[in-house]
Amino acid sequence: MQVKSLRGKDFIAISDFTKEEIVTMLDAGKALKLENARGVPHHILQDKTIFLMFYAKSLRTRNSFETGIFQMGGHANFLTTDAVYTPAMPGKEQAYATERLEDVANVLSRYGEAICIRILGDSVDWVYGAASEYMRAFAAAASVPVINMEDDVYHPCQGMADLMTMEEKLGTLEGKKVVISWAYSPSRKKPVSVPHSMMAVSSLFGAHVVFARPKGFELDPRQIKHAKDNVARYGGSFTETDDMKEAFKDADVVYPKCWPSIEFLGHPDKEVDWKAQDKLFDANKDWICDEKIMKLTNRDSIYMHCLPMDRSFEVTDAVADGPHSVIYDQAENRMHAQNGVMSIIMNG
Ligand code: CP
Numbered sequence: 497m498q499v500k501s502l503r504g505k506d507f508i509a510i511s512d513f514t515k516e517e518i519v520t521m522l523d524a525g526k527a528l529k530l531e532n533a534r535g536v537p538h539h540i541l542q543d544k545t546i547f548l549m550f551y552a553k554s555l556r557t558r559n560s561f562e563t564g565i566f567q568m569g570g571h572a573n574f575l576t577t578d579a580v581y582t583p584a585m586p587g588k589e590q591a592y593a594t595e596r597l598e599d600v601a602n603v604l605s606r607y608g609e610a611i612c613i614r615i616l617g618d619s620v621d622w623v624y625g626a627a628s629e630y631m632r633a634f635a636a637a638a639s640v641p642v643i644n645m646e647d648d649v650y651h652p653c654q655g656m657a658d659l660m661t662m663e664e665k666l667g668t669l670e671g672k673k674v675v676i677s678w679a680y681s682p683s684r685k686k687p688v689s690v691p692h693s694m695m696a697v698s699s700l701f702g703a704h705v706v707f708a709r710p711k712g713f714e715l716d717p718r719q720i721k722h723a724k725d726n727v728a729r730y731g732g733s734f735t736e737t738d739d740m741k742e743a744f745k746d747a748d749v750v751y752p753k754c755w756p757s758i759e760f761l762g763h764p765d766k767e768v769d770w771k772a773q774d775k776l777f778d779a780n781k782d783w784i785c786d787e788k789i790m791k792l793t794n795r796d797s798i799y800m801h802c803l804p805m806d807r808s809f810e811v812t813d814a815v816a817d818g819p820h821s822v823i824y825d826q827a828e829n830r831m832h833a834q835n836g837v838m839s840i841i842m843n844g
Pocket of ligand 1: 553554555556557558646654802803804
């Protein structure tokens with residue numbers, strides 16, 4: 497199938513793209529990774545600037561974007577919200593402390609070639625979907641592509657890196673059992689973006705996607721529907737279970753991580769309920785990925801995590817540092833996968 501040019505398109509959610517478009521960006525990332533390994537200079541984004549605007553902490557995302565654009569001949573300008581007039585939606589503005597989001601988007605669009613944003617959590621009072629709405633508003637106002645470096649619904653850059661890693665390790669996803677599982681952590685302050693994006697990519701290529709979570713940790717029904725629509729179209733299957741052991745049995749990929757209950761996050765009509773989150777979390781402390789549960793998986797299965805991980809809670813050191821773990825390859829692939837995305841949407 498012919499893929500029309502993606503030049504200038506925002507990269508906000510995996511579900512905004514067709515399967516062919518995702519493959520095009522992934523292939524570009526693989527080609528750039530190979531050229532890097534061969535030491536071939538590929539300054540395909542020579543003299544281009546991206547702005548990195550962070551409303552939340554990061555190790556991997558910031559450094560993989562900064563290094564990636566530098567490899568391609570361009571430049572990254574790092575912005576934190578305390579160093580600029582915080583971009584604000586109409587109605588949320590404070591004189592000389594914030595600046596209308598449209599004004600920021602328009603000004604940065606005059607200087608550079610892409611605007612990358614991470615926004616989630618405290619900056620939107622943990623109101624589910626508010627950060628995603630902000631991301632879309634920024635993209636609508638900007639005249640250059642906006643790249644989502646993680647909001648409260650999507651982490652598409654992580655999804656692309658996860659897809660690249662699974663393909664490298666397994667060859668193909670067709671017929672493979674891919675398990676996305678909740679795991680316990682004492683930290684409730686996390687988004688649900690990673691499992692959403694992992695579901696979106698793994699459901700495109702014929703895998704048997706299993707989503708395991710205790711009752712109360714269901715994901716956004718719209719994201720589940722998207723994954724189910726994908727498997728109906730492209731093959732494979734999608735099942736949901738509250739049995740972690742059953743899910744891990746004969747798995748080829750396991751991706752256990754913590755996320756909060758969407759029900760008890762903030763919503764337009766109610767505030768986040770941390771007490772209810774605590775109760776639900778405390779009732780499920782046994783959801784840990786250890787060597788015992790890994791023994792249920794296939795011999796060559798891979799253990800994945802987006803990092804940072806909560807060792808001793810989500811996973812034991814023996815698994816995180818053990819023979820199934822691909823976490824550092826996965827982290828490395830953030831850079832290559834993002835280079836692929838930037839090369840396509842900023843260049844054509
Ligand atoms: N996986 C990920 O997004 O890592 P950072 O939070 O360190 O950017």
